[in-house]
Amino acid sequence: MELHNIEKLIEKYFEATTTVAEEEILKKYFSEDKVAPHLEQYTPLFNYFTIAKEERFTKQVPLKPRRNYLKWVSVAAIAVFMFGLYFYQPIPPPVTLADEYTPEEIESAKEAFALLAMNFNKGTEQLYHLDEFEKTTNKFLTKNN
Structure with missing residues (x-):
């Protein structure tokens, strides 16, 4: 049992x-x-x-924290600082258009942009005429229905 x-x-x-x-x-x-x-x-x-x-734990438990890590942290911080100092490269000042191109090149670029703007404006004028045509067509289509 x-x-x-x-x-x-x-x-x-x-x-x-x-x-x-x-x-x-x-x-x-x-x-x-x-x-x-x-x-x-x-x-x-x-x-x-x-x-x-x-079972019992017989080792002694340290009551004070060890401070050896502070020494190693300071050594590591100095190493990182020296590494950064060694590989530091100052940033060059920004380059302007006058430094990069000659005045003749800048003028020819301005002319090219002016020509581009003129042609772009012609294209947008054509779109305006197309928009007027669409409005007029819609008026006739809505009257017939």
Whole structure:
């Protein structure tokens, strides 16, 4: 009868529905030498918890933080500063058109832009005539309907 109860408790244990008292019964059962052969696979699981309770941390915990990292941070900051100083390249002043091109080239570019603007204006005048044509056409079409 006890073996049947242990099997039910193991099922409840793996379903996470056991109480603390039932878990104590399981720990006590698996700590004995008389464990059923088909349940021996669970023995290390329950014995682990009793062994883990007895483990203690024996090393001393330092209460003051170490300040060695401050030395290394300052060394790293100096290294980054020196690296930046070594590879620093000043930005050249902005280049103006007069520095880049001759006055003749600038004048010819102005003439080309003036010619382009004149042709562009001619094209937009044609669009104005097209817009007037569309308005007039729409007037006749809406009168006939």
